[in-house]
Amino acid sequence: MELIPDTDPRLHLKCEPLNPRNPDFDLKSVLLDMFVLMREHNGIGLAAPQVGITKRFFVLQYEGESFICINPRVVKASKETQETGEGCLSYPGLTVPVRRPTVVRATYMEPSGLVRKHTFKGLLARAFLHELDHLNGVVLPDLLPPETETDVSRQHSGQTL
Numbered sequence: 291m292e293l294i295p296d297t298d299p300r301l302h303l304k305c306e307p308l309n310p311r312n313p314d315f316d317l318k319s320v321l322l323d324m325f326v327l328m329r330e331h332n333g334i335g336l337a338a339p340q341v342g343i344t345k346r347f348f349v350l351q352y353e354g355e356s357f358i359c360i361n362p363r364v365v366k367a368s369k370e371t372q373e374t375g376e377g378c379l380s381y382p383g384l385t386v387p388v389r390r391p392t393v394v395r396a397t398y399m400e401p402s403g404l405v406r407k408h409t410f411k412g413l414l415a416r417a418f419l420h421e422l423d424h425l426n427g428v429v430l431p432d433l434l435p436p437e438t439e440t441d442v443s444r445q446h447s448g449q450t451l
């Protein structure tokens with residue numbers, strides 16, 4: 291498994307829901323491969339479209355906790371927000387300041403089909419929202435503030451999600 295190149299139009303598609311009980315591919319092995327790939331790149335999250343699968347799911351891993359989120363939705367987001375430099379495995383070296391809620395209440399399905407509720411905080415909340423953006427075809431370059439578009443810093447100083 292490899293990351294698709296940043297020129298691949300699949301990164302900009304709105305992904306389709308996934309029925310985890312009846313996927314048309316080997317979901318278990320894809321998920322295993324995604325965790326391996328994410329760890330290889332020291333990422334916190336990886337979304338299916340980043341590996342060319344335009345279905346609504348992603349994986350997260352941070353500080354010993356890992357999550358498989360299928361058909362994820364935000365139920366509630368905190369009013370409190372924070373702006374942090376964000377990186378993306380699909381855009382190596384690009385860091386974009388993105389303001390996001392600090393706490394996110396979310397629902398998603400597990401591979402078994404069980405629906406889960408979880409509250410993500412801090413970096414995991416940020417990662418959840420970053421990966422959810424991927425499922426809607428929204429990628430980091432889309433979040434660049436317009437005035438800095440011609441002056442993109444490619445130095446890596448933020449957190450790679």
Ligand SMILES: [Zn+2]
Nearest residue numbers: 378379380451
């Ligand atoms: Zn990303």
